[in-house]
Amino acid sequence: MPDPIINIENLSYIYPSATRALNDVSLKVFPGEYLGIVGANGAGKTTLCMFLNGVIPNVLGGRVSGSVHVCGMDTFEHFVFDIAQNVGLVLQDPESQLFSADVRSEIAFAAENRGVPREEIIERMRAILKIVRLEALASRLSDELSGGQKQRLAIAANLIVRPKILVADEPTSQLDPVGKEEVFSTLSSLNKDFGMTVVIASHDVDEIERYADRMIVLDHGSIVLEGTPDEVFREVDTLDRMFVHVPDLARLGKSINLGGDRKLSLDVSKAAAQIKTWLGVEKSTSGKPFKEPSASSQDAFEDAADGNLAVKVRNLTYTYPGTSAPAILNLNFSIPKGQFVGIIGQNGGGKTTIMKCLVGLLQPSQGEITLENMPLTGQKVGDIATQIGLILQNPDTQLFCMSVEEEIRFGLENLKLEPEEIERRTEEALKITALGEYRQLYPFKLSLGDRRKVAVASIVAMRPQILIFDEPLTGQDYKGRYELVNLAAELHRAGHTVIMISHDMELVARYTQRTLVVGRGQLLLDSPTREVFDHITLLRETFIEPPEIIRLAQELRACGLQSGLLSIDQVTECLQKLKKPVSTGER
Amino acid sequence: MEALRLAQLDSVVHRLNPLTKLFIMLLYWGTALFTFNIPVLLMMMSLALLLYPVAHIPLRILRVILTIMSAIFVIFIVINGFMFYGGKTPLFYFFKWPFTLEGMIFGFAVCLKILSVVMMIPLLTSTTTLPKLMAGLAAIRLPYKFIFTFGVAMRLVPLVMSTYFDIMASQRLRGHDIAEMNYFKRLLKGYVPLFIPLVLTLLRRTADMDVAIESRGFGAPVERTYLEDIRPTRIDIVALGISTVVFGSIFYYLFTHHASQMGLIIQF
Numbered sequence: 001m002p003d004p005i006i007n008i009e010n011l012s013y014i015y016p017s018a019t020r021a022l023n024d025v026s027l028k029v030f031p032g033e034y035l036g037i038v039g040a041n042g043a044g045k046t047t048l049c050m051f052l053n054g055v056i057p058n059v060l061g062g063r064v065s066g067s068v069h070v071c072g073m074d075t076f077e078h079f080v081f082d083i084a085q086n087v088g089l090v091l092q093d094p095e096s097q098l099f100s101a102d103v104r105s106e107i108a109f110a111a112e113n114r115g116v117p118r119e120e121i122i123e124r125m126r127a128i129l130k131i132v133r134l135e136a137l138a139s140r141l142s143d144e145l146s147g148g149q150k151q152r153l154a155i156a157a158n159l160i161v162r163p164k165i166l167v168a169d170e171p172t173s174q175l176d177p178v179g180k181e182e183v184f185s186t187l188s189s190l191n192k193d194f195g196m197t198v199v200i201a202s203h204d205v206d207e208i209e210r211y212a213d214r215m216i217v218l219d220h221g222s223i224v225l226e227g228t229p230d231e232v233f234r235e236v237d238t239l240d241r242m243f244v245h246v247p248d249l250a251r252l253g254k255s256i257n258l259g260g261d262r263k264l265s266l267d268v269s270k271a272a273a274q275i276k277t278w279l280g281v282e283k284s285t286s287g288k289p290f291k292e293p294s295a296s297s298q299d300a301f302e303d304a305a306d307g308n309l310a311v312k313v314r315n316l317t318y319t320y321p322g323t324s325a326p327a328i329l330n331l332n333f334s335i336p337k338g339q340f341v342g343i344i345g346q347n348g349g350g351k352t353t354i355m356k357c358l359v360g361l362l363q364p365s366q367g368e369i370t371l372e373n374m375p376l377t378g379q380k381v382g383d384i385a386t387q388i389g390l391i392l393q394n395p396d397t398q399l400f401c402m403s404v405e406e407e408i409r410f411g412l413e414n415l416k417l418e419p420e421e422i423e424r425r426t427e428e429a430l431k432i433t434a435l436g437e438y439r440q441l442y443p444f445k446l447s448l449g450d451r452r453k454v455a456v457a458s459i460v461a462m463r464p465q466i467l468i469f470d471e472p473l474t475g476q477d478y479k480g481r482y483e484l485v486n487l488a489a490e491l492h493r494a495g496h497t498v499i500m501i502s503h504d505m506e507l508v509a510r511y512t513q514r515t516l517v518v519g520r521g522q523l524l525l526d527s528p529t530r531e532v533f534d535h536i537t538l539l540r541e542t543f544i545e546p547p548e549i550i551r552l553a554q555e556l557r558a559c560g561l562q563s564g565l566l567s568i569d570q571v572t573e574c575l576q577k578l579k580k581p582v583s584t585g586e587r
Numbered sequence: 588m589e590a591l592r593l594a595q596l597d598s599v600v601h602r603l604n605p606l607t608k609l610f611i612m613l614l615y616w617g618t619a620l621f622t623f624n625i626p627v628l629l630m631m632m633s634l635a636l637l638l639y640p641v642a643h644i645p646l647r648i649l650r651v652i653l654t655i656m657s658a659i660f661v662i663f664i665v666i667n668g669f670m671f672y673g674g675k676t677p678l679f680y681f682f683k684w685p686f687t688l689e690g691m692i693f694g695f696a697v698c699l700k701i702l703s704v705v706m707m708i709p710l711l712t713s714t715t716t717l718p719k720l721m722a723g724l725a726a727i728r729l730p731y732k733f734i735f736t737f738g739v740a741m742r743l744v745p746l747v748m749s750t751y752f753d754i755m756a757s758q759r760l761r762g763h764d765i766a767e768m769n770y771f772k773r774l775l776k777g778y779v780p781l782f783i784p785l786v787l788t789l790l791r792r793t794a795d796m797d798v799a800i801e802s803r804g805f806g807a808p809v810e811r812t813y814l815e816d817i818r819p820t821r822i823d824i825v826a827l828g829i830s831t832v833v834f835g836s837i838f839y840y841l842f843t844h845h846a847s848q849m850g851l852i853i854q855f
Binding site for chain 1: 717718741746756761762779780787788791792793796799801803804806809814
């Protein structure tokens with residue numbers, strides 16, 4: 001076995017703020033390996049990544065014990081600029097790590113700092129642009145790139161000094177499905193085609209399962225599980241305790257017993273074949289094979305009485321100033337009161353524009369929006385906010401008060417309500433969001449998940465009947481995302497109409513009753529959620545992949561699985577019903 | 588942001604060495620600041636204006652400059668009209684104070700000086716990419732840390748703007764609309780909910796940026812190289828020649844015809 005390229009021994013670390021981040025971590029990574037790091041927010045993933053290129057302890061300080069050797073260098077004894085020649089680091093936020101005006105100068109920066117001759121920089125750049133597939137965008141400004149392109153640019157900017165290791169800290173947490181795929185396939189190519197050692201911290205377990213050779217699970221600063229993804233993801237109960245997302249098929253494999261030591265594959269096609277064998281239906285079919293239905297974007301509630309509708313959109317078109325092509329064109333849809341609706345689609349497809357028109361931040365170029373039978377035209381954004389509330393993906397763009405309580409009161413005071421009413425509504429919002437114990441705390445001391453809840457509370461207190469959650473899962477771990485979406489579900493049960501814009505198909509499948517698919521500025525599909533994932537071709541056009549469990553259920557339709565199964569529990573129940581007669585010889 | 592985009596285009600002005608452009612701009616500014624001669628100032632402004640279409644700079648940029656500065660120009664003309672020490676020809680009286688023709692002309696000349704200085708700026712910033720400008724500044728031996736800070740600040744402008752607009756939108760959703768407030772209410776209550784999230788968000792981002800900059804070997808103890816090639820070409824020599832002749836002629840004219848008035852020349 002070769003010497004490890006990364007050798008961490010008994011590493012413990014406490015931040016200058018006295019937060020203990022790592023606890024006796026020992027880890028060896030070998031040349032050419034692809035290592036995945038998973039764990040809840042605060043488990044120590046980012047800290048571990050920053051140790052690998054010496055940013056900790058060289059830049060951030062803190063108390064440290066143990067040792068970290070990377071490419072034979074003791075990272076505590078070398079400057080970051082020396083370690084950076086061997087280790088590239090890609091961070092979470094695409095905006096924060098690009099500081100040059102254009103693509104070429106961003107890529108060249110690290111090599112210029114190392115004094116690489118100009119001609120050689122040009123030569124290296126040509127090769128790197130090809131690897132990260134940005135050749136066509138070489139002369140663009142950094143701001144003109146999409147999120148996925150920006151992260152690939154950040155990767156390229158690290159590759160210019162030819163590092164042996166690339167460390168990526170949640171590089172896809174702020175990207176749409178297209179961006180995620182772009183980044184993961186680039187990292188995979190660097191690993192497989194160029195033998196680069198890749199270390200990636202991520203919440204995207206499906207991709208870790210697909211690409212990583214080995215993975216570790218961190219919990220409260222310690223490594224609690226280590227092995228191949230196939231081995232680690234079998235530990236469903238342990239992962240659940242640590243709030244780590246478990247791939248659908250691993251969870252299903254725990255629910256059904258294939259017999260003997262056989263384990264359900266984590267690959268959808270292989271798992272489907274195993275289940276067919278288990279059911280004894282490899283050749284004969286007892287159900288209808290899966291067939292894609294024809295797509296319709298017609299408004300299913302066109303004829304509904306206006307009094308029953310929360311939102312009615314007619315011929316909505318919006319063109320941004322200075323552009324000729326409309327961002328959204330001639331949209332028609334209605335949302336009845338009390339519905340939980342998902343809006344999905346690729347970034348740039350028009351979701352955000354629709355949302356901004358609904359809350360009055362943009363005035364439609366054409367068409368009309370009616371909220372609870374009241375036309376939006378001529379109303380102020382603040383007044384509209386009492387009918388429809390928008391919870392933005394980044395809560396930090398609104399928090400400015402010294403306490404959670406004051407933050408909730410802010411919107412109510414702007415509505416010029418009586419002090420008693422403000423008090424009543426503040427208490428109510430604190431109760432709904434379970435933030436009572438934090439009421440006096442400075443919002444920025446809270447976790448991202450709790451800051452999001454403060455944002456929800458401050459909107460809910462204004463008592464809008466309709467609530468829009470814009471990408472509520474961005475940057476959230478497994479626990480955080482369920483907390484917020486469960487809150488949305490509770491508000492829905494309390495009678496609110498809820499619209500959720502999301503890239504997370506699992507949550508859309510689990511919570512929403514109806515889904516609108518938006519792409520190229522148009523409404524491509526309007527369908528009950530249980531049917532929407534059958535439109536595979538249309539979803540692929542917008543780069544959406546149905547959750548694994550739904551893809552498996554589709555492959556097993558020919559075996560008798562009914563359509564419209566969306567959850568692991570539903571699929572398990574159905575499979576067990578199908579298995580029962582065969583095993584007892586009743587069929 | 589628009590300046591960054593325009594700088595990506597191509598023209599004779601774009602192809603000039605940033606140091607050549609900087610030198611010509613300094614010559615122009617020096618001349619404009621030296622003279623009060625209105626015909627000379629108008630001629631220089633015409634020259635600059637002629638370069639706008641050559642450099643693909645839209646004339647609406649000039650309109651924006653004029654709109655922003657018009658209030659200042661009115662103030663200058665009014666103040667000088669009443670206060671100019673050499674005023675002899677009253678045009679009208681405000682109570683007992685005379686508004687003089689000489690004062691008005693002097694104020695107008697000051698406005699032309701300011702305008703000619705400002706309208707030269709886009710000819711540098713909208714035709715020179717930031718990396719080229721930074722390489723140019725490095726060539727005149729400015730410390731790299733200063734140049735890098737300037738470059739990052741320029742890069743951050745669009746980021747700050749987009750963050751500010753996001754914050755403004757999220758506060759409008761809670762009924763805080765600064766556009767509906769009067770001047771005093773804005774000062775008292777309007778900006779706090781906008782600037783606190785802006786500062787905190789930017790602080791967090793700059794902390795991340797610091798990590799990214801360190802991780803790319805910033806500060807390594809080696810002589811830095813530059814991707815941008817800013818060696819002078821034939822166009823630079825021609826441009827330097829033409830501008831030396833033009834500005835030399837202007838100075839010659841000013842010194843030979845108006846030297847007795849020590850540069851303070853107000854003539855038609």
